[in-house]
Amino acid sequence: DGSVNNYELEIYEYNSDGVLVKSRCNYSDDVDSYRVTYYGANGLKTYSLDYGPEDIPHKTYYYYNDKDQLTSEVWYNPFETPKNEYVVDLVVNYEYDDKGYMIKAVRHYYPYTNDHHNDSYKPSESVYITNYKYDSKGNIIDDGGYTYEIEYR
Secondary structure, three states, rough: OOOOOOOOOOEEEEOOOOOOEEEEEOOOOOOOOOOEEEEOOOOOOEEEEEEEOOOOOEEEEEEEEOOOOOEEEEEEOOOOOOOOOEEEEEEEEEEEEEOOOOOOOOOOOOEEEOOOOOOOEEEEEEEEEEEEEEOOOOOOOOOOEEEEEEEOO
C-alpha cells in the first residue's frame, strides 16, 4: 500500500576501515522522531542527538573511565525554558564493582518549572537511584531503586 513501517528502524554508518562512526534510529512512537549517535575511534558512543518534529535536538554526551566503562551521561534539553536555551535536564552516573559489574546508577532529573509569581523558570530536582545485585554467574538478581525530590529555593 506504499506505507513504510517506522518501527525502530536502525541505520549504521562505517568508515573505510569498517569502524562504526554513526547510527540513526527512528522511533516508532513519534512521527519524524529519531536519534543520531556518533561514535569515537574506540567504538564507544561520544554523543547523541534526539530529533522530534520541531527539529531542534536534545543532546546527550557520554563519558567513560580508563576501562571503557560508561561512567556518566549528560542530557541537554532545549525546551525547558521559554527561549529554548539548552539546559541540563538529566545526569546519570554509573558505579562498578571490582569485577566490572554495574552496581549503581544515579539519575538526577532537573526539570524546570514556571514560577508564576515572577514569571521565571527555576530548576527542581528528582534523584532516582538503582542498585544492582548479581548472582555468582553474573546474572542480575535485584535492581531495586528509590526516588527523592529536591526543590531549589
